[in-house]
Amino acid sequence: MDAYAHVNNVQYLRLLEDARVLGFREWFGPSPSMLDEGVVVTRHEIEYLAPLEYRSAPVVVRMWVTCTSPTGFTIGYQIADSTDPAAIVYAVATTGLALFDFTSLRPRRMSPAERAVLEGLTAPPPTFRWRER
Numbered sequence: 001m002d003a004y005a006h007v008n009n010v011q012y013l014r015l016l017e018d019a020r021v022l023g024f025r026e027w028f029g030p031s032p033s034m035l036d037e038g039v040v041v042t043r044h045e046i047e048y049l050a051p052l053e054y055r056s057a058p059v060v061v062r063m064w065v066t067c068t069s070p071t072g073f074t075i076g077y078q079i080a081d082s083t084d085p086a087a088i089v090y091a092v093a094t095t096g097l098a099l100f101d102f103t104s105l106r107p108r109r110m111s112p113a114e115r116a117v118l119e120g121l122t123a124p125p126p127t128f129r130w131r132e133r
Contacts, residue, residue, distance in 0.1 A: 019061035066125040092126035
């Protein structure tokens with residue numbers, strides 16, 4: 001929480017990280033997961049749409065794949081009040097990820113199994129309002 005009693009912007013990144021860890025387990029299974037095989041964050045982009053005040057109730061983080069390449073992919077997110085389509089949306093975001101071999105310390109190529117999972121989760125990227133200005 002920040003001085004204005006809102007959830008701090010750094011906490012949004014933690015929400016996205018938690019969603020990725022849980023999402024990867026759901027998408028790829030418990031072991032070996034995408035995290036075990038090697039993936040690193042290359043960038044984040046967040047647009048804050050409404051203040052998220054501190055509360056005990058959870059928020060919903062919707063997560064999907066917006067694009068893939070031979071060595072990485074991008075995830076889109078929507079942080080909302082609930083699963084109701086009319087719920088307040090607090091933020092939209094994207095995260096770029098690169099596949100990485102932690103043993104060789106080099107980028108790695110996406111396996112056919114990884115590509116099949118990710119392509120099955122592909123949808124358009126979130127809309128960032130500031131880009132339309």
